[in-house]
Amino acid sequence: MKRVAVIGATGSVGSSVLDVCRHHRDRVEVVALAAGENGEKLAALSAEFAASKLCLASREAAATLAGKLPSSAETLFGAQGLKTLAEDPDIDHVVFASSGTSAIEALQAALRAGKEVSLANKESIVVAGAWVMPLVRGRDQLRPLDSEHNAIWQCLQGEGGGNLRKIYLTASGGPFRDWPAEDLKNVTPEMALKHPVWSMGAKITVDSATLMNKGIELIEAAFLFGLEPHQVEALVSPGSFVHGLVEFEDGCVKMLAGEPDMRLPAASCLFWPERLSPSRDFPRPKLSPRDLSFGPADEGRFPALRTAKEALAKGGAYPALLVGADEVAVDRFMKKDIPFTAIPQVVEETMAAYSNAAPRSLGEALEVLEWARKYCASICDGMR
Ligand code: NDP
Ligand code: MG
16 A cells, blocks of 8 residues: 655646546555645545645645644645655655645655655756755656656666667647747737646646746756756657657667546556556547657747757756746736736746856755746736
């Protein structure tokens, strides 16, 4: 029986993970659950899974939640609460599926405590990869749950270290893949929130429409797999059946395909090296003719990808600047303060304005992140 904690339990990825757990109650015991503010949904999940360790972002939300739970339940709050869950001796496997950067220290704590970790939260690795990756013991302690990285991780199983030449992460291209550049300025939040393939949280759905998500994922991949910027590339594959490809030194290419459903990578992370069906009625892959084509992403129409590649190449403070500025830019786009096409523009401007040194500690990286949020907010204020 694997004892699991799910951080971000009320969100899109968290729901996929819990669906897998729901169908494997003989293998997985959900011991702990964490969310931001949604105490109502967390209380319902806690009752369903008999999870007795809960955490919410604020003290007030946690106090309200505690009133709805049996007295035996333990209710924690904030980043410290997440850290306490992550190093709890009653937990074997911690799933990081929250949005934002509040779980970075909990991620470090889980790795230090020798827990198995499934990681969907890309922000933490992009901002703090330099202070997270050295804590990983062995290839399978940290299991990438982001579907493209999960594909690469699976492709690398059984391969020797020095054989990898390059990896490719696929992108559907988002809802505006074939739109002419001049129409992109008219994209509304409602249009950007309709992803053609994946059903996800709002922030990552907008990031998929600008291709910023793919850019952030290139940085995530460089940290996770210890690769140089020239070894990670994005490919548009409209069929969304192939998720990641690895090119080896001899010219062979391995790729991982499957239905675009987050329950697949979730099951592989929870049960690896076993392969268990994510659910009783999970569809078999359709091996009939389907679009398996690959092409380059258009960085002219989708400059966010180019900006993210620049952040990857520069390293140092730039990945944190990218994450902080993009978080604010997407929020302001959703509030209709700035147009869709301004998202990459304000991120680029924020990066260009930074003149301090690269962070030397996690604390300094978090300061860079905060600086980027504030600087980008001031640019957006000026555009209203
Ligand atoms: P959602 O917005 O759907 O869910 C976010 C989750 O995080 C919710 O459970 C939310 O709780 C919780 N949360 C927010 N703040 C905190 C906090 N301070 N402490 C603890 N929990 C918190 O996002 P997604 O599920 O789409 O994405 C989650 C992460 O996974 C992101 O980093 C995203 O980039 C990544 N990812 C997502 C994929 C997807 O398919 N959706 C695919 C690959 C990666 P509450 O409900 O209370 O707000
Ligand atoms: Mg992804």
